[in-house]
Amino acid sequence: MSARDAIFAAIGADAHPAATAAALLARVPGLRPDRVGNDAVESFLARLTGPSVAATAARVASLAEVPAAVRDYLRVRGLGPRIALQPAAALRALDWAGLETHGGIAVDEAASVCLAAYAVAETGSLVFRSGADMPVLFAFLPMHHIVVVEAAGVVAWLEDCAAREAGRPAPRNLILVTGPSGTTDIEGVLVRGAHGPGHLHVILAGAGAGVAESS
Amino acid sequence: MTAAFTARTEQAIGDRTLKLAIDRTTGTARAKRAAAVADWPGFEQARELGRDIKDHVIAHLGHYLAEFERNAIASGAKVHWARTAEEACDITIRLCRSAGARSVTRAKSMLGEEIGLPHALAAAGIERVETDLAEHVVQLAGDRPSHIVWPALHKTREQVREMFAREHADPGPLDSVEAMVGSARRQLRMKFMAADVGISGANFLVADSGAVCTVTNEGNAELTTTPPRVHIVTAGIEKLVPSMAHATVLLRLLVRSATGAELTQYTTFHCGPKRPGDADGPDEFHIVLVDNGRTRMLREGLAEMLRCLRCGACLNHCVVYRQIGGHAYGGTYPGPMGAVLTPLLDGLPATQDLPRACTLNGQCAEVCPVKIPLPKLLRGWRDRSWREGLPPRTEVFGIGVWRFVAARPALYRLATRLALRSMRLFARGGWIRSMPFARGWTAHRDFPGPARRSFMEQIRGRGR
Incomplete structure (x- = not known):
């Protein structure tokens, strides 16, 4: 008997439970933590920049203003003008005058600029879908991770991620980034920049839908 | 004992x-x-839902395992099955060997520890690089994890400083915990990029997509699973959830219970190998599903333990x-x-x-x-x-004596009366500081002196 057959034989047969699985999820909306007010974008920014997630954020009216916001961030932090720019069409189309962009990512990259697919208000998370235009290492190798997200792409709850992904081909990696990398492994002391970015800066572009989605 | x-x-x-x-x-x-x-006012209700989700999966484990396997294969993953720790290690080592692996990076996984994977890799002559900071400390110390979330909890900063100064290529001054973390970051950076195989565990196996969810705060899981040519997941069969939406319910509970945060910094659903055109990722994605006693837990009254999220x-x-x-x-x-x-x-x-x-x-x-x-x-x-x-025989004998006496009420009452009277001989100011046969207790703390009369005597004294 193969290991697979032995394991299935040890478990025994069971009936199809689809209805029960769905019924369990019906209980979710009533017990979620109260994190999302009337405005998903405001809730997102509050969580993102709160003490727990500890990212920084700036707002701009549209994507066209993103390069200026990136320049501001680099200048304030005393960083050079060199950035790894995620090969996403929406970012490549912008005018990066005054910055040295490149399409690769070095192991000791100072800063990268990425475009999040969407964001989650409940937890202040940014969602990335890996692909030809989203190399995973852009979110992990740089010391400063600068993330552009469109306000219209802020969803309310973690369950909304599942709803957005349903029916789409799954990327190799679906990544929820919630703050800069950190560790408490030495005596419980929190230190940022363990292996991933030590700093997470979000540039929120455009106006949000205003009212939180419900699901 | x-x-x-x-x-x-x-x-x-x-x-x-x-x-x-x-x-x-x-x-x-x-x-x-x-x-x-x-x-979180809904925490108690959420715990009940978390329990019910896990119980539902455990009751239908065969259904969800088959669904997970089908979807994982459809995503391009190779699924392997292991009845025992030995089988799981053998499969993992065989995969490493066929990938020609000299160096393997590992993101912390309790299942990997459970099946003895660190030892198996060493025995196979494959360099193992632990990438979780605490596991890195444990590896340098030649030690074992002492906590499932903070494996190096038993090490002080002074001990870590001494090890990093000795073992790291570019330790710098190491005058703060920040400096120590920075030194580990530099030390492990090139190892991430040079590894032939990356091995991770799984916090959840998502049945309806075949995805494997990992949670870390350091970002070491993705750095372990992206650069190498091969990604191997070792996971217990109880890690299943029906869907990503079910996983989010458990994530809220897991992270708050583990660290008090609302979500880990990096929560990633790994689904299959690199797609055609993908900018990075492994060519091969293997999932080793491990029983190692879990189906026995179902049969032997320990099914509730299969709910455990390892928080x-x-x-x-x-x-x-x-x-x-x-x-x-x-x-x-x-x-x-x-x-x-x-x-x-x-x-x-x-x-x-x-x-x-x-x-x-x-x-x-x-x-x-x-x-x-x-x-x-x-x-x-x-x-x-x-x-x-x-x-131990002495304990079995002692309880046997107690049972003999307790089953004979007259003898029991006599014995308690005598015990009270004799114990009172050793009491000073209401406390017993030492007494024959009680050193196991009194060596470290005083024992309260007994009442003047036993409970039964007092009841009788009241004419009941």
Whole structure:
């Protein structure tokens, strides 16, 4: 008997439970933590920049203003003008005058600029879908991770991620980034920049839908 | 208690540095968890839902395993099955060898520890690079993890500084914890990029997509699983959830219970290998599904333990763990959850002390995010060890004597009267400082002097 057959034989047969699985999820909306007010974008920014997630954020009216916001961030932090720019069409189309962009990512990259697919208000998370235009290492190798997200792409709850992904081909990696990398492994002391970015800066572009989605 | 367990606990209790280290980390963890729970009025309902989701999956494990396997294969993953720890290690080593692996990076996984993967890799002559900071510390020290969330909890910053200064290529001044983390970052950076294989565990296996969810705060999982040509996941079959939406319910519970945060910094769903056109990622994605006693837990009354999310809250709140730390337990998993799992994994005769070294105060069950009745399961092991005749002969004899007396009321009343009278001879100011046959207690603390008359005498005295 193969290991697979032995394991299935040890478990025994069971009936199809689809209805029960769905019924369990019906209980979710009533017990979620109260994190999302009337405005998903405001809730997102509050969580993102709160003490727990500890990212920084700036707002701009549209994507066209993103390069200026990136320049501001680099200048304030005393960083050079060199950035790894995620090969996403929406970012490549912008005018990066005054910055040295490149399409690769070095192991000791100072800063990268990425475009999040969407964001989650409940937890202040940014969602990335890996692909030809989203190399995973852009979110992990740089010391400063600068993330552009469109306000219209802020969803309310973690369950909304599942709803957005349903029916789409799954990327190799679906990544929820919630703050800069950190560790408490030495005596419980929190230190940022363990292996991933030590700093997470979000540039929120455009106006949000205003009212939180419900699901 | 066996001599080996007594020796380990005595050594741990005598180690003041260890006590300090345990207090620092578990104290912070308890405070942060308490704050996160207080900030979530629906927590109790969420625990019930978490319990029900896990129970649902456990009741339909065959259905969800088959669904997961089907979807994982459709995503391009290769699925392997292992009945035992040995089979799981053999499969993993074979995959590493066929990838021509000289160097393997590993993101912390308790299942990897459980099946002895670090040892198997060493025996196969493959360089193993632990990438979780705490596991890196444990590896440099040639040590074992002492906590399932903070494996290096037993090390102080001074000890870490000394090791990093000795072992790191470019340690720098190491004058702060920040500097130590920076040194580890530099040390491991090139290792991530040079590895041939990356091995991770799984926090959840998502049945309806075939995806594997990992959670880390450091970002080491993605750096382990992206650059190498091969990604291997080793996971217990109980990690299944029906869908990503079910996983989010458990994520809220897991992260708050573990660290008090609302979500880990990096929560990633890994689904299959690199797609055509993808900018990075492994060419091969293997998932090794491991039983190693889990189907036996279903049959032997331990199905509730399969709910465990490995959050570590029961360790942080356990009065025994906080005195003796993780190593004294002698198994992969310490604390209350370890005292339930280790007898199953390592056999009850050698580990019967673990379920007995418990006050049954119930703290673990109160904080468990999926409501595992840990004290009940620990009592189950005690019952079983009694039925199998495992306790020491002196204890079996003593309880036999007590039973003989207790079953004869007149004799019992006489015996208690005599015991009270004789114990009072040793009491001074209401406390007994020492007494024959009681040194095990009085060596460390006083025993309260008994009442003048037994309970039965007092009842009779009132004319009832």
